[in-house]
Amino acid sequence: MVSFNRNLALEAPHIRLQGLGKTYAGGAGPVEALQDIDLSIRRGEIFGIIGRSGAGKSSLIRTLNRLESPSRGQVLIDGEDIAALDAAQLVRLRRRVGMIFQHFNLMSAKTVWQNVALPLKVAGVAPARVRERVDELLGLVGLQDKHDAYPAQLSGGQKQRVGIARALVHRPDVLLCDEATSALDPESTQSILALLRDINRRFGLTVVLITHEMAVIREVCDRVVVLDKGRIVEQGAVWEVFGDPAHPVTRTLLGERERxxxxxxxxxxxxxxxxxxxxxxxxxxxxxxxxxxxxxxxxxxxxxxxxxxxxxxxxxxxxxxxxxxxxxxxxxxxxxxxxxxxxxxxxxxxxxxxxx
Amino acid sequence: MSSLSERLLHALLDTLLMIGASSLVVLAVGLPLALVLVTTGPGGIFQALPLNRVLGSVVNVLRSIPFLILMVALIPFTRLIVGTSYGVWAAVVPLTLAATPFFARIAEVSLREVDHGLVEAAQAMGCQRRHIVWNVLLPEARPGIVGGFTITLVTMINSSAMAGAIGAGGLGDLAYRYGYQRFDTQVMLTVIIVLVLLVTLIQFGGDRLARWLNKRG
Incomplete structure (x- = not known):
């Protein structure tokens, strides 16, 4: 499994950002949320984006499935510019790119089972196939006994497991994690990170995660970029960036205690x-x-x-x-x-x- | 002359008919109106600001007219629609027109309170906009919509009593003619008790339903 990832790493990048920029119209003039972002994400790797709050992480990850449209530059997934997609193609892209969220964003009026089934239902998948796939995924995330529970009855870690099951239901090849563990206690964080790593290895899924916690990057990521004020200030393999942080922001994120x-x-x-x-x-x-x-x-x-x-x-x-x-x-x-x-x-x- | 209980039963049925018929229209028109108000607004999934502003103004105008005045002003229109300006069916027109924007605003608030993160999650999983309306906005706002509809029903019972005063029939008419014009305190009190029971029943039922639908824990 691991060698499978390594071989693919030699191929063309799975996701590529070129000269990406995002400008918001703010009250006191335009705000540059992202500037000159260039990066390549390899197929099958776990790619971390870290920065303090307001660094532009959220905007950046949201451009990858066009929840946010960039003001400048391109997002290429498998070499295809996603800005050019029409509505139907965009829906197809989003089925190939799963996403999980800090606050889980589960439908409160639906049971666990219905939440995981929703992406398939709206895609018009036959009920028998839906049943099979949802059962399979709830098994994968270890919630086979929670089919009929409502999200409000679950712990934070369990909610994120439902989120992961829902994100994987279309067999995507990319998983975006938007501060997926930031609302969890340390124990749940560990178990969710272990699950993400397991999924990454088992399905060769490319995982892009944003976080403000260095521990998360250290735990699961292969490579990392450090974002500050909308720009990439440092990037490389996690051991390189952690071993010899070049930028003051990286040092701050690593914790002054080490210095x-x-x-x-x-x-x-x-x-x-x-x-x-x-x-x-x-x-x-x-x-x-x-x-x-x-x-x-x-x-x-x-x-x-x-x-x-x-x-x-x-x-x-x-x-x-x-x-x-x-x-x-x-x-x-x-x-x-x-x-x-x-x-x-x-x-x-x-x-x-x-x-x- | 029929007995009090017969008159009372008749008046109650008239009121229920008025409220029942109007409330169906209110639900059928008010809920879509609320959805349009929310989804065409700034940042909405069907953003269309000119349409949003026009609809918002219409709703505001209708809501700012006191029911009694609206009822009188609408008489020609009512005659055009139901052929008469007198009786139960004639009351349905102003009742519906007053309650629809009222309900639409309450439902709009519930729909607006649906966490934007849920809409974003739905978009990220490949939902089209109609899917978001059916699978996210409506189910998530359902407890609030039911609560709002309950309030609307109670308000409509109030208004229907006012409509009774200009000859619409129903409990209001009964209380007005016997209680006010003939000083028949017994009829007046009985009507009040029936109204209190009716409102209590609707409120109780609405609360129960809303609580049952609310799975937010």
Whole structure:
């Protein structure tokens, strides 16, 4: 299944945006919601779009099924410009592109079963086929015992499962996720993300998701673009963007905590090397580039005693180690960072520790 | 001279006939009118602003005329439609004309309150506009529409009593002729009790139905 995805990745992009822009008429003049968006989404990948609120994520994902019409540029799906579609062709396109929403958008007056059946019903599918397909999908999302429940009787996670079943009922080859987990608790978020990944692998579905949560991107995405004020400020494989964020917005989204220093350490730090050599504070970073693994024995041996780990953590994203360690190490007056050459991606002296 | 209970029964049937006939027209015209008002408005699925403005003005004009005046003003029109300006059927015309825009505005509010996200979801799943009307707007607004129709019915009972005063028959006519013109307090009180019961029954039934239709939990 995985190799299936990889092979297809070499082909032409599934979805391509060229010079996309969107301008709204605002009260105080035109508002540029999207500007110069160029990106290619591969078939079968999970593609993340992240940004703060108001960055233009929602507008962007809505251009992919023409819920929103771009002011400039093109949206190409399988090489076809979707702006050129007439009403009937647009309906056909939307059956190939499923969508799920932050607030689920289920019909409150319809049962779970009727909600999932609706897209088929309006497409004029025969009742026997509808029954078969809806039962199959409710089984897939694990709601076979909720056929006759109304959405109000379900938990958030269950509602999103209904949303996913409804979005997949026409066997689409693209699934758009509009902040699909933002209204869910952490546990439901995990289970919905696992379901999305499962669906992506099982059906080779291209998934495009927007979110403001880095954790969601880290959990499921293959590639990511960072959007700020309607423009793409950074893009690449998730491990690259996370390992070495180039843009301040990406860093903000990643969380300042990864850059900041613990308060007590900050208080004991000075920027000048003291006359009497003491300890220094070293930041050792792993960005994932070159697939370097944090070799603790080699690091401690290279540094020499003392090596105190003040703070740190390493995560694995797509098989790449990513994280940073804050080390208090002995200062012998020589070039300490140079000793870690080849053992970490970035080494920096943050300051000198004042003895307590 | 017939007994009070006979007269009362007759008047009640007249009122029910008036309300029944008018309310069918009100529903059949008012609901589509409400749908047109909502869907042709700004951002609506059939956006057509000139039409929306014209219909909105017609509704507003009709709604701003007090029923008693509307009834009198409509007499020539009523005569044209039902051939007479007197009796139950003659009352149906002004009742319908007054209640239709009233109901249309209430139903419009319920339809407008349907979450736009649901319309968007329907569009995203490949619904055409007529599907959105049938599968999203109407079912989702149904509890509110039923509630609004209940209010309309009660208002129509009020108006029908007024129509009674100019010879439409029904409970209003009975109370007016016996209670007001002949100072027959017994008839007056009995009519009041019957009206209270009728309104209570309609309100109760409407509330129950609306609650049953509301699956929003």
């Amino acid at each position: 900041g220093l613990p308060e007590d350490v900050q208080g004991r730090l000075q920027s000048r090397r003291p006359a009497e050599p003491g300890d220094l504070l070293l930041e050792v970073r792993f960005t994932g580039a070159g697939r370097r693994e944090p070799d603790l024995l080699a690091i401690t041996q290279a540094l020499g005693a003392p090596v105190i780990l003040l703070q740190g953590g390493v995560e694995r994203i797509q098989g790449h180690a990513h994280g940073r360690l804050l080390l208090q190490v002995g200062d012998d007056g020589e070039d300490v960072p140079a000793r870690l050459h080849g053992l970490a991606d970035h080494v920096e002296v943050l300051g000198y520790v004042v003895p307590v």
